Amino acid sequence: MPHEKVTTGAVRAGRARILLVDDHPANLIALEAILAPLGAELVAATTSREALRAVLRGEFAVILLDVQMPEMDGFELAAVIKTRERSRRTPIIFLTAIHSEPSKIFLGYAQGAVDYLLKPFDPEILRSKVSVFVELWKQREQIKEQQARIHAQDREEQERKSELRYRTLTDSMPGCIWAATPDGRIYYANRRWLEYSGREATPEGFGFFGALPPEDEARVRAKWLAAIQDHKRLELEVRLRGSEGDYRWHLLRTEPELDKTGASVNWIASAFEIDTQKRMEEERAQLLAREQAARRAAEVANRAKDDFLATVSHELRTPVASISAHVESLLKPGRPIDDETRKYLNVVAAESDRLGSLVDDVLSLARADADELHLDVRAVDVPEIVDHVCEALAPLARRERTMSLLHSSALDLPRAMADRDRLTQVLTNLVRNAINNTPDGGIISVETVQAVDRVVITVSDTGIGIEPQDLLRVFDRFYRTDQSRAQGTGGSGLGLAIVRDLLTAMGGSITAESTPGVGSVFRVSLRREAA
Numbered sequence: 001m002p003h004e005k006v007t008t009g010a011v012r013a014g015r016a017r018i019l020l021v022d023d024h025p026a027n028l029i030a031l032e033a034i035l036a037p038l039g040a041e042l043v044a045a046t047t048s049r050e051a052l053r054a055v056l057r058g059e060f061a062v063i064l065l066d067v068q069m070p071e072m073d074g075f076e077l078a079a080v081i082k083t084r085e086r087s088r089r090t091p092i093i094f095l096t097a098i099h100s101e102p103s104k105i106f107l108g109y110a111q112g113a114v115d116y117l118l119k120p121f122d123p124e125i126l127r128s129k130v131s132v133f134v135e136l137w138k139q140r141e142q143i144k145e146q147q148a149r150i151h152a153q154d155r156e157e158q159e160r161k162s163e164l165r166y167r168t169l170t171d172s173m174p175g176c177i178w179a180a181t182p183d184g185r186i187y188y189a190n191r192r193w194l195e196y197s198g199r200e201a202t203p204e205g206f207g208f209f210g211a212l213p214p215e216d217e218a219r220v221r222a223k224w225l226a227a228i229q230d231h232k233r234l235e236l237e238v239r240l241r242g243s244e245g246d247y248r249w250h251l252l253r254t255e256p257e258l259d260k261t262g263a264s265v266n267w268i269a270s271a272f273e274i275d276t277q278k279r280m281e282e283e284r285a286q287l288l289a290r291e292q293a294a295r296r297a298a299e300v301a302n303r304a305k306d307d308f309l310a311t312v313s314h315e316l317r318t319p320v321a322s323i324s325a326h327v328e329s330l331l332k333p334g335r336p337i338d339d340e341t342r343k344y345l346n347v348v349a350a351e352s353d354r355l356g357s358l359v360d361d362v363l364s365l366a367r368a369d370a371d372e373l374h375l376d377v378r379a380v381d382v383p384e385i386v387d388h389v390c391e392a393l394a395p396l397a398r399r400e401r402t403m404s405l406l407h408s409s410a411l412d413l414p415r416a417m418a419d420r421d422r423l424t425q426v427l428t429n430l431v432r433n434a435i436n437n438t439p440d441g442g443i444i445s446v447e448t449v450q451a452v453d454r455v456v457i458t459v460s461d462t463g464i465g466i467e468p469q470d471l472l473r474v475f476d477r478f479y480r481t482d483q484s485r486a487q488g489t490g491g492s493g494l495g496l497a498i499v500r501d502l503l504t505a506m507g508g509s510i511t512a513e514s515t516p517g518v519g520s521v522f523r524v525s526l527r528r529e530a531a
Helices: 025-038 048-057 074-083 102-110 123-146 152-171 191-197 214-230 275-330 339-369 382-400 420-436 482-487 495-505
Strands: 017-021 041-045 062-066 092-096 115-118 176-180 185-189 234-241 247-258 264-273 378-380 404-409 416-418 443-451 454-461 509-515 519-527
Touching (some): 017 025, 025 123, 048 062, 062 074, 074 092, 074 102, 102 115, 102 247, 115 123, 176 191, 185 191, 214 247, 247 275, 275 339, 378 382, 382 404, 382 443, 382 454, 416 420, 420 443, 420 454, 420 495, 495 509
Parallel strands (some): 017 041, 017 062, 062 092, 092 115, 404 443
Antiparallel strands (some): 247 264, 443 454, 454 519, 509 519
16 A cells, blocks of 8 residues: 655545554555555654644544654654644554563553554554544544434433443553542542452542552642642552552552643543562662671671781780790700700790791781781892791701702892782791691702793692692681691691782782692792883
């Protein structure tokens, strides 16, 4: 069927007119083919301007309006059409292939649409829906033509049938729909609202505000009256009482019905249930509040724990240092001490050394958790720090185990970015860990090399090794392998955790490899000094 442009000819009499608005000519051809059997006059418009000109030229039984339009989208065009007294009651059916969100559907109904169809749609259903409005238009025209010669009773019967059609249409809607006077008296309601509220339609109607919870009535009434005074639509989330006496959340939308003077005479309202979504939002809010409260409580507890650990560790350092100093004084060469006493003093020296190391570890963890490390990251000479650590721990390696502690560094090694004291602590923990887990006669090797833009320190040993399942957790706090516990070689479980935390804070990293019964390799990677 060829397009009939809006710029041609006068309006033909006796036929219903249907306005088809779509910026794609192919879609217009498809709509014309679907609606051709209705025998109506089809007017096609490819732009919003053409559609408005068509509305100005005459009335339409129904308007099929595409939502996605250039210049002015379908919602805006519908709003303009509804501003004209002559076309404000023209039924509009929105058609869209992309705007399927509930908010868009609600917006369509708020603009006065009678239906909102998603593409692709069933041609038979579309033709059936449009035929209803074509028939309504024909009935209205018949009533106009016969007003002068038919009896008033016949005219009222026709109007009753027309009203029945409208009631059938609103009754098919999934939401509650009603019409009310400015004081909230409902004089018409669709089936859904009557079933939900448990009310019966009566000539005198019933009040809308009576369906609200008593504590909400004043707030909703104030917003209702403000909308009436400003002649504006109202959108509000409200609780409405059901037939069982329970209240469920609804999204309420009202549209003012104005008289010729612009005064609000009646209101058309719709309410769609959102109780499930609303209660989920409330539950999420409560869960969030509880989670935040639990987090705050945990933070307070953590701060208290950190303060306690820091205080205890600090207070323990003094007596431990005193014990170590006195034992070292007693063990000085030349003092007359028998072999048994010297043996016991060596045990005290070793244990106080371990206790001092544990106190340092706990203090480091407490400072890290409290963000009080105060790092001084700068370019440092890594071989110098490695030599210092190895020389300091060599006596421990000889005293604890009969083993070799070897260390070497590549030539022309660049300086690395680190905190000197913290890197010393890292290497001390790694070498101590190797000493604790390497049997007599074993070898501990510390090697420093350059790898691209990093300086890598490798601490390897020929010790008991680490099982694969333990290797995944070896840097966790207080974690000790089953093997180290069984052999009594495990420390506090803090040394490697501190190593990881300190290196991360300095911008470095650490990895571990191990073969049970063969040994372990720990690789420290540090950023090299910028050239």
